[in-house]
Amino acid sequence: MSATAEILVPGRAGEGEALVLTAPISFWGGVDPETGRIADVRHPQHGEVIAGRVLFLPGTIGSSSASAVLMELVHNGRAPAALVLHEPDAILLLGLIVAREMGWETPMAVRLERGAFDSYRGAAVTVAPDGAVTAAV
Amino acid sequence: MAMRIVAESARLLGAPRLIPIASTHIDGALYHGDSGTLFAERLVEGGAKVAVRSTLNVGALDLMGCSRIRLEEPQRGMARRMMEAYRKLGCEQSWTCAPYQAGHRPAPGSDVAWGESNAVVFCNSVLGARTNRYGDFLDIACAITARAPDCGLHRPDNRRAKLVFDVSDLSPSFLASEIAWPVLGSLYGREVGNAIGVVTGVTGHPGEDALKAFGAAAASSGAVGLFHIAGVTPEAPDVETILAGPEPEAAIRVTPDMVATARAGLSTAAAPKTIDAVAIGSPHLSHAELDSLERLIAGRKLAVPIYACTGRHALALLEQNGRRKQLEASGVAIVADTCVVVTPIMPDLAGGVLMTNSGKFAHYAPGNTGYAVLYASLADCVESAILGKPVFTEIAA
Numbered sequence: 001m002s003a004t005a006e007i008l009v010p011g012r013a014g015e016g017e018a019l020v021l022t023a024p025i026s027f028w029g030g031v032d033p034e035t036g037r038i039a040d041v042r043h044p045q046h047g048e049v050i051a052g053r054v055l056f057l058p059g060t061i062g063s064s065s066a067s068a069v070l071m072e073l074v075h076n077g078r079a080p081a082a083l084v085l086h087e088p089d090a091i092l093l094l095g096l097i098v099a100r101e102m103g104w105e106t107p108m109a110v111r112l113e114r115g116a117f118d119s120y121r122g123a124a125v126t127v128a129p130d131g132a133v134t135a136a137v
Numbered sequence: 138m139a140m141r142i143v144a145e146s147a148r149l150l151g152a153p154r155l156i157p158i159a160s161t162h163i164d165g166a167l168y169h170g171d172s173g174t175l176f177a178e179r180l181v182e183g184g185a186k187v188a189v190r191s192t193l194n195v196g197a198l199d200l201m202g203c204s205r206i207r208l209e210e211p212q213r214g215m216a217r218r219m220m221e222a223y224r225k226l227g228c229e230q231s232w233t234c235a236p237y238q239a240g241h242r243p244a245p246g247s248d249v250a251w252g253e254s255n256a257v258v259f260c261n262s263v264l265g266a267r268t269n270r271y272g273d274f275l276d277i278a279c280a281i282t283a284r285a286p287d288c289g290l291h292r293p294d295n296r297r298a299k300l301v302f303d304v305s306d307l308s309p310s311f312l313a314s315e316i317a318w319p320v321l322g323s324l325y326g327r328e329v330g331n332a333i334g335v336v337t338g339v340t341g342h343p344g345e346d347a348l349k350a351f352g353a354a355a356a357s358s359g360a361v362g363l364f365h366i367a368g369v370t371p372e373a374p375d376v377e378t379i380l381a382g383p384e385p386e387a388a389i390r391v392t393p394d395m396v397a398t399a400r401a402g403l404s405t406a407a408a409p410k411t412i413d414a415v416a417i418g419s420p421h422l423s424h425a426e427l428d429s430l431e432r433l434i435a436g437r438k439l440a441v442p443i444y445a446c447t448g449r450h451a452l453a454l455l456e457q458n459g460r461r462k463q464l465e466a467s468g469v470a471i472v473a474d475t476c477v478v479v480t481p482i483m484p485d486l487a488g489g490v491l492m493t494n495s496g497k498f499a500h501y502a503p504g505n506t507g508y509a510v511l512y513a514s515l516a517d518c519v520e521s522a523i524l525g526k527p528v529f530t531e532i533a534a
Contacts, residue, residue, distance in 0.1 A: 029501040039504040064252045067272035072170035091272030098274045
């Protein structure tokens with residue numbers, strides 16, 4: 001499975017095990033900024049850790065501090081290996097934009113139809129510098 | 138650096154240009170880790186100053202000294218440095234998530250850049266000023282440049298309602314109750330996501346604190362930045378005026394069952410026999426809400442503490458006539474400048490149960506504090522705090 005995704009925020013190419021979220025998430029209050037663990041008890045993927053994973057996000061909700069949580073994850077080395085979003089989220093992705101301004105290495109964020117997310121579930125996924133999202137067979 | 142952040146966000150959002158803004162409300166001064174402090178200090182080192190009126194949302198410390206924050210060094214020092222950096226940038230020391238009740242009320246139709254999800258939704262919906270949901274760091278970047286990307290809710294066409302949320306099947310007694318608005322807000326946010334809707338079937342203005350609670354709950358369960366209530370909010374004198382087309386794209390007819398499910402969904406604790414604390418004030422309590430709290434406690438002693446979160450704007454009035462001391466003597470813990478879900482205040486308690494009348498606290502407390510929550514009206518919260526065990530008054534939808 002491979003698809004070429006639009007690059008939303010350039011950054012380090014990444015690979016990791018796919019984590020496909022099945023519900024939108026609020027990063028603030030939903031993800032622990034120290035560990036990257038999903039802390040929202042009502043979220044279907046509660047307890048999973050997003051650090052080092054290729055994170056597929058069907059949508060984001062809630063707090064406008066999502067950007068701060070993502071930047072803190074970058075600063076702590078607990079960011080996802082790459083972010084795959086159904087649509088650009090200016091609040092969340094600000095965390096990457098500002099982290100880059102600070103001179104920190106950030107993962108890439110790309111855009112892909114959420115209909116394609118399922119085919120990556122559980123796979124080892126690579127997000128290449130050109131935005132190609134590939135699952136190892 | 139601030140202009141680069143604004144321009145890069147504009148590119149992501151597909152905004153063709155930047156527009157001037159009249160004010161900002163800044164959510165970025167809350168400590169989530171060292172990275173935010175380092176960013177704010179980088180701006181200070183570069184000589185940046187805000188170019189428009191900028192109020193500050195809550196921080197991680199109670200600078201008024203009302204409550205004891207259990208944030209330890211080195212985090213405590215970094216949180217203080219962050220608050221200090223935003224002061225040096227020229228922001229007002231408002232430290233509240235309800236700036237609209239602390240004298241910051243932009244004019245209808247004006248463009249502003251506000252952060253904090255509940256403040257955004259109130260600013261758009263109740264004040265009729267225009268803002269998108271500004272994330273942390275973009276808010277301060279807009280304040281420094283006095284510019285914001287021209288897109289989304291800054292454009293009048295994008296502010297029109299595409300769906301109808303009809304509450305006319307609900308009983309008038311439920312709609313007049315305090316719990317109606319946080320519960321309906323939570324349901325509304327889940328149903329509409331980030332779409333613009335208009336609520337119909339509301340007779341009479343429910344009051345500003347009810348709209349505050351509705352918006353805060355909706356912005357926690359969904360990505361709501363603007364709602365309309367026909368006949369109540371300024372851009373919706375009636376349904377026809379605010380609808381984007383002759384017919385809505387969807388109509389949600391709210392049933393009592395839907396309300397009961399939404400209400401049950403605000404609690405995560407399964408029928409506990411006792412409670413460990415009550416938390417109120419998300420968004421920060423207004424003068425009127427503090428009055429209600431006093432009236433309901435009526436000088437009685439609490440068995441478990443009520444954490445009452447508010448801003449320094451409301452605190453000033455409480456300091457008069459010894460009102461704060463009386464509340465504290467009953468067992469109320471006043472929390473100023475911050476709140477119990479953004480910084481450690483309540484004791485770490487495995488299996489702890491927290492009761493609240495706030496849809497927003499109900500949403501965030503389990504993840505941020507580890508406490509399970511029970512949702513109830515303010516009156517039930519007070520009675521439960523006095524007894525140390527949950528008391529519910531049945532209010533049928």
